[in-house]
Every structure is written in structure tokens, then in C-alpha cells.
Amino acid sequence: MKKKLNDLQCEIRKIQDGVDDYTREYLNKLEKIIEEYKNKLDSNKMDASDGGTLGFRRAILEDDNLANIDSLYNAAVAVDKFYSQECREW
Template sequence: MKLVSVKINQQHYFSVGYDLISESYILAQVITYMGYYNRYFKISKEEYDWFEYDVNKLIALNQECFAQNTKHPKFFFSEYPIDNTPKQNEKLKFYMQTEYEQNKKRVLRDKILKFLREIDKAEAVASISNSGSLNLCRIWMENILEKLENGILPSSNGDMIGAMKYISQLDCLSVIHDLYEAAADVDTFYSNECKEW
């Protein structure tokens, strides 16, 4: 689960933050006696604020949640499926799928940014006749990146993103190799991994 406005208490193995999906404040406990995973408990805004104003109350709540674990009324779900009811495992599955989808967008963004850096390198050594096609490629990738950031980039349905669309043959072989490799990486990841957002 990805929380925002996270505050961490390392000494007592818990953190608090806000979950945008459930629109709830969450106390996340790190459980280490059976592997390493988190248990999540829904808490109030007031309990979240205890971190700053009355941390001892929050530590006591954390210890109470730990002692009662899955039986505590604030228990939301655990990353360890055996802790959960079938309904809670559905929540876990939903959160895992959501995080996976968000990570795909982050990975694609990182690949596009790497490709744009390769375009910069190629432009530095390219002749004037090739700089126009590289500029078109940059504009195309920046447009794709903007759509991705705004959440309007469609799923690939197995199609390529067109990273190699405007790249013409360049004179410098070392630059062209890295440029084509970065372009192919963008196209391959998008067509294979981004069939559905």
C-alpha cells in the first residue's frame, strides 16, 4: 500500500499515513516474525495527528493493534494472505494490482526519460540534416510522456508506442546503437507490459 504524508516510528516498527484509494488514515505495522510484511489498520485523523502531538497514545494504539492483530476492530488487511478473510484478500489483490499498474507507468516513464537522454547525446554529434528528425522524435516522446503523466495514454493493445518512428540513419555508430537500443526498450516494454492500465 502506498501512503502519502507518511510518518515513521522506527523504534516501534510502524508508520502512519493517508491512503488515497480508501480515503482513510492508516497505521501500517511491520511484522517480522514470519518473514517481512505489513498489516494495515484504519485510524482516524485525530489518531494520525497523535504522531506529532501525543506519540505515546499512538504507540499504545500500535501495541493494542499488534496484540489483537487481525481481531482488532481497526484491522483493514494484511500483506500476508493467511491473516485475511476472503474479503480482505480481495482488497489485498486489488491493492497489489493497483500498485503493479502504477509501477508500469513509472517504469515506462523512466524508459522514455532514458530515451530522451539518448536523443540529447545523438543531437550533440548529429549533422544538421539529422537534427530535424531527432527533434521530431523528441517532440513525439515528450507528447507521450505528457499523456502518461496526465493519465490519458491509452493501453497498448500490443501495439508499439512509436519510439523509433522519427529516427533516421545517423553517421555515428556508437550513438545510433544506444539510441536505437533505448527506443527499442521503450517500444518493447509498452507493447508487452502496457496492454492494460
């Protein structure tokens, strides 16, 4: 799970310099959320998924500029899919 979050964070960092200020701020907020989840994983406080997602795919789709970046979208989908399918219980 942590690797998937790191991959998404890496994709976010790759594109931050090439976006407008509003999108950059949005990406910064996503990065903070990623860090919160990584901290929960480290402290064993992450909730089981019960088949749900973390919402990263939807967060990327909410911004048209971001939705068109395949590598970012794919990384977000990978996080949500892994959490939904593999983290049903700890």
C-alpha cells in the same frame, strides 16, 4: 514507462550536437513526441497498447545515421517493447 521514455530522450540529447541539421531536426521532432507521451502518462490519458508499439524503433531505423548508434536504437527498442508488453491495460 516514463523511465524508458526518459532514457530514450537522454540518448537523443547525447548525440544531437554530433549530427547534421536534418538529423538534428528529426531528433527534435522525436523529442516532442516523447514529451507528448510523457504528458499523456502524467494526465492518465495514455492509450493501452493492445500489443502494439509507439514506433520509436522504426523511427530510428528510418535514418541510417541513427540506426548505427546502438545505444539510441536499444533505448528505442526498450520503449516499444515495454509499451507493447507491459502497457496492455492501465
